[in-house]
Amino acid sequence: MTQEIIDIDVKIKLNKENVMSMLDCSSDNPVYDEVSQCYEQRLEWLYHHVKPRVLLSYEPVNDDLKEYLNPGEGCTGFLYAVLTIGGAPQEESRRCFGQGEYLDGMLVDAMADAYLFALENAAMPRIRKFCAGNRTGILRRMEAPQDFPLEFHKHIYEMCQLEQTMDMKLSSGCMFDPVKTSCIVFVQSADPDLFNAQHDCSRCSVKDCPLRSI
């Protein structure tokens, strides 16, 4: 098994309009200025408190995995990517809601989601390098629950020893803690020139995703 943990040190810049659209707050919204001001106040806090980390781990294909994940023709293995920004944003968001600071709570939560999304782009060169090191390419990406059951997170959690390596937990419902974590299964191919690693919004069931682009 090849495994690598990467502390992402490139500066990730948040896209304000992505956050605004996550909050369904367009520029003609009467509260846009108030939300925008709150965003600016929260930005430095977020940059200082996120801990962007990515774990990459390769598992060769076998009959059980093939039957369970149904990866399609040409699959040679699986690259598990676990991306997290740590637990501070969720704690801060909870604290804000607890104190009745609802706008701050919602904003911190949406900013954390946008940061996690941006982390994936920042991690792409490392994912490409990891594949190159294994002489593999990427046939497609899969995520729970649309491509495989959430229960498969348990396999990834145990195989990658996420408690020890990433200080993570898994709930009885197979959700990760910190909640601002995403888990992607990249189906590996023997063709190193293939790199179908990006979001495929046309196949995604998250119809109301504000970052949807088709």
Ligand code: SF4
């Ligand atoms: S709609 Fe697109 S961007 Fe949003 S989660 Fe689905 S694949 Fe990702």
